[in-house]
Amino acid sequence: MRGLSWMQMGPPDPILGVTEAFKRDTNPKKMNLGVGAYRDDKGKPFVLSCVRKAEALIAAKQLDKEYLPIGGLGDFTKACAQLALGANNEVLSSGRNITVQTISGTGSLRIGANFLSRFHGGSRDVYLPKPSWGNHTPIFRDAGMQLKAYRYYDPSTCGFDFRGALEDISKIPEQSVILLHACAHNPTGVDPKQEQWKEISDIVKKRNLLVFFDMAYQGFASGDIDRDAWAVRYFIEQGHNILLSQSFAKNMGLYGERVGGFTVVCKDIEESKRVESQLKILIRPIYSNPPMNGARIATTILNTPELRLLWLEEVHGMANRIIKMREQLVAGLKKSGSSHNWQHVIDQIGMFCFTGLKPEQVERLTKEFSVYMTKDGRISMAGISSGNVGYLAEGIHAVTK
């Protein structure tokens, strides 16, 4: 019987592998700044109150467990699209979007990638910002697309390379796909300003590019869900018929429940019906229909006025704690005696911070201080608390002085 002796051991996932290494460490001062899962100020996982309340409401109804439709829970997809686009958006009233429930953000991106691979005749190329979330690359590649990049992060400023981005985008061949992070860019935390988004929209339009927005952090970036969705809504207003991935992992803390949405903004409702039928044909042989529990929770929150209000408060609270940690980290670095400019830690937005640490410095921080992060110097701000921010500042100072 032919065996699998030739099969290689694959490398561990760079992001999730950090948590695995962290777990093995016995140092009581260890810090896990790897995966982007929110922690409260005691470093504990945080289940939102609105989620607990929603779960209680759902449990009381004793609902059945019948299969959802292939495209997911109807009330969920409706509320999901409304959250992203705004309840009064012309796209929604004309019915020219198709929104399907997906297995969180990853599942949404992969459905989109598969859809592009099968139906986008214009180009095989997907342009990612440099850098982008590590998993974007295998998602599109395994779906049969080719990856290219446009300049985005400027290491010399730890900020946005606006000129470089515009230059690169202006050379992208027509009908290529361009992926944009809607807010709270992962891994850098560097977002374009509204005026910069406007110029990006113009050049993307000139180049006739197909826009794919990845919005994994709506509400988490600024604390305001409408503000964080500004770029998505602006692009749609400007006539871009976009693809959009949404995740509720972070903004509702529904991580392991796997709640997300994938939207195609179409020319009209007739086109959206055709697209919907093909999405279903694509989804059915991957997982048939999506998991119900998280979608029920998200829908209950979005559609129950007092829970929605509570949710908005809690998202605001999470975003605020992160902003506070940014400020405390910079204060701590100054206090430790660091002479470097750490302004970018405060200017960057969302869950992550691109520290600017080099791989050797990251390695020292891990080996000597048991501070775990990804090799690119990205830290998850959520993993920092008022209790350990000082320790982190000392560690970062020690490896950078």
Add this chain to the structure above:
Amino acid sequence: MALLKSNKVISCLGNISPSLGVLSTRNSSWWGGVQMGPPDPILGVTEAFKRDTNPKKMNLGVGAYRDDKGKPFVLSCVRKAEALIAAKQLDKEYLPIGGLGDFTKACAQLALGANNEVLSSGRNITVQTISGTGSLRIGANFLSRFHGGSRDVYLPKPSWGNHTPIFRDAGMQLKAYRYYDPSTCGFDFRGALEDISKIPEQSVILLHACAHNPTGVDPKQEQWKEISDIVKKRNLLVFFDMAYQGFASGDIDRDAWAVRYFIEQGHNILLSQSFAKNMGLYGERVGGFTVVCKDIEESKRVESQLKILIRPIYSNPPMNGARIATTILNTPELRLLWLEEVHGMANRIIKMREQLVAGLKKSGSSHNWQHVIDQIGMFCFTGLKPEQVERLTKEFSVYMTKDGRISMAGISSGNVGYLAEGIHAVTK
């Protein structure tokens, strides 16, 4: 194909921006070439059923269990497990890529038996998947990427409709071996052996572990033994699809007999499991995918590659259903209750088979309906032809798939008589 290409050219031309940069993009379309696709043959039946206003309508399409009042059935053990879980107020942190560890362990034990040598040697890798479909697709993707032996997957004729796009979209090629004998409404044992004996070495052969879908026709144990021998002679890679463990005979060990026999016989199988039916966890999407490897070292390499494959599809699986299934399997009184409830569901179905045949005789049918009783599991391959199915739907509002497959679970003591009359009317 040429038409599709020219549509794309037209829509692409339509998308080229005028040089002034003023573009009425509201009228532009990326998806002009996207055709309206046909509705899913199985799930589409339910959609048509919902639109029907006839009070006597029956949905015998999708295989979701119904109680004797025709209502969806949430198992008591599930409700109790949910209460236990809710009381713990657990967090919602990401599961590992391969799923909840306690779940995958219990899942493999359920299939193989707790004392199986495979488990004690650790030479299996079992990952949590998005129910049975997700499990099959992970397996198909894994074969496509790593099985150098052959692109060909052999399905029984007929098989579950979704098997074909699952393997095809993963990049495999579909072939078939004889399985169902329409002249007996039973197993074409000779035909299966003949066809299997000609399958090129190292091809993949998919076997339904029990309660074959759509026919309900399962090989007897003696027949399984011969199938195992010929598959071994042909050096085929076995992929078992076990979506109905417990549901077929009412006994989980009996339903897993073929899977365990093949492993004993030295086949290092792939195995897909679903908890949609046997735990009624349909929409929670609970399943498992197992690769039985040569040894624990190989299972580690395979595990690492499965994770690399899964991560860009959905990162990690949904937690809720896996927690429920694990709680049931690992809490002794819930496990016992579950076994009773599965037995109860299987029994109700067996009873409906008997009542349907009695009803057909009573209606005056002269046909031989023995196969309705001999077949096993959720489904019955009635033997109805497409025109007869269409009449049954149009004239009696009885909905089923075009191949004449009915879901026994959709029948109750309250409507079995009506169904018998309808079937008799279109077959007399």
